[in-house]
Amino acid sequence: MPGSDDRAGPVDWSADLTLITEAAREAGKVAFAHFGQSPEVWWKNEGMSPVSAADYAANRVLEEILREARPGYGWLSEETDDDPDRLTRETLFVVDPIDGTRAFLAGKRTWCVSVAVVHKGAPVAGILVAPALDEEFTAIAGGKALCNGRDITVSAPEPEGRLKIASAQDMVAGIEKSLRPRVERVEHIPSLAYRLALVADGRIDGTLVKQNSHDWDLAAADLILSRAGGALTDLEGRALVYNRVEVTHPVLCAASTDLLPLLLSNVTRIPRS
Structure with missing residues (x-):
């Protein structure tokens, strides 16, 4: 299992990246099917934060795929009741089924499915799927950051530029x-x-x-x-x-x-x- 023995040297998290990519894409399809369809909405955090049927549906897809594939990993999701068992796990999935729910419900395209593998407190594999924008961002520990398969890098503004x-x-x-x-x-x-x-x-x-x-x-x-x-x-x-x-x-x-x-x-x- 990835990350099970750090003494073996640097860990290759590529299998986990493949797994979370597949899961995030499936969750993105489910969420996108609700996009613009006025899904049912509830309010949490004392009425401060909306959560929709789309959030819950995408969360179910992620949980079914990821937890079945890696039963030894912990789980932390915005739309799942927190289980302190995650604190006993060196490795876990950290998930937001729809990041940007307010935008999603307003018909704006700037929302995404966010999935990371976290090992010993640090993310080692991550993906963002933005179905309404046809964009995917991925990265792996020790590797490159990609958007739709192309290398990406931060800006380099001029010393006194905007x-x-x-x-x-x-x-x-x-x-x-x-x-x-x-x-x-x-x-x-x-x-x-x-x-x-x-x-x-x-x-x-x-x-x-x-x-x-x-x-x-x-x-x-x-x-x-x-x-x-x-x-x-x-x-x-x-x-x-x-x-x-x-x-x-x-x-x-x-x-x-x-x-x-x-x-x-x-x-x-x-x-x-």
């Missing part, structure tokens, strides 16, 4: 005045996973992420970004650790490894808790 930053207005307002004239705020991208993929693909230069994002929003996209030459960190520059008791995260910043220090040094006015 910086396309995708974040809420109040987050961008927290950037220090000395840097703000260079910042071009990109229109809100509802799916956090897809937003991070756009940083990896060089279509935007960076993003600031509000506190309380979850493991399932981030794990697959985090790996894709890192393999494309970027990084996702907290405001102290620390990498994220996944599969903890608490699965939410503080304010985060994502950009190329060259640009990240500049952003981190200029976002001190953003609340950190």
Whole structure:
């Protein structure tokens, strides 16, 4: 089993990437069948977050395929009740059946299925499937980041050039005045996973992420970004650790490894808790 004995040397996670790719594609087909069809909607988190019949249907597909294929892996999904047994597993699946449910329900195309394999707190295989956009982003530990099979890499903005930053207005307002004239705020991208993929693909230069994002929003996209030459960190520059008791995260910043220090040094006015 992948990851079962680290003493054997570097682990090849390609079989897991193949598995989660197949599963995410199937879940994407199921979700897409509901897209634009006004699926039934419920509200969770005290009425703050919508969840639809499409989310649950895609989650069932992922769970059936992945848990049957890797019964020894743990499981963490936005649409499955959390089981603390995952904390006893070195390796687990981290899943968001539809990242960007609000966009999905509004008929916007910027949503995706997000699936990652996390080993000892770090993502080692990840895929984002965006069926309405005909895009797939993949990455594997030690490998390349790909979009629809082509290599992708983060942007390389000019030293004093414009910086396309995708974040809420109040987050961008927290950037220090000395840097703000260079910042071009990109229109809100509802799916956090897809937003991070756009940083990896060089279509935007960076993003600031509000506190309380979850493991399932981030794990697959985090790996894709890192393999494309970027990084996702907290405001102290620390990498994220996944599969903890608490699965939410503080304010985060994502950009190329060259640009990240500049952003981190200029976002001190953003609340950190």
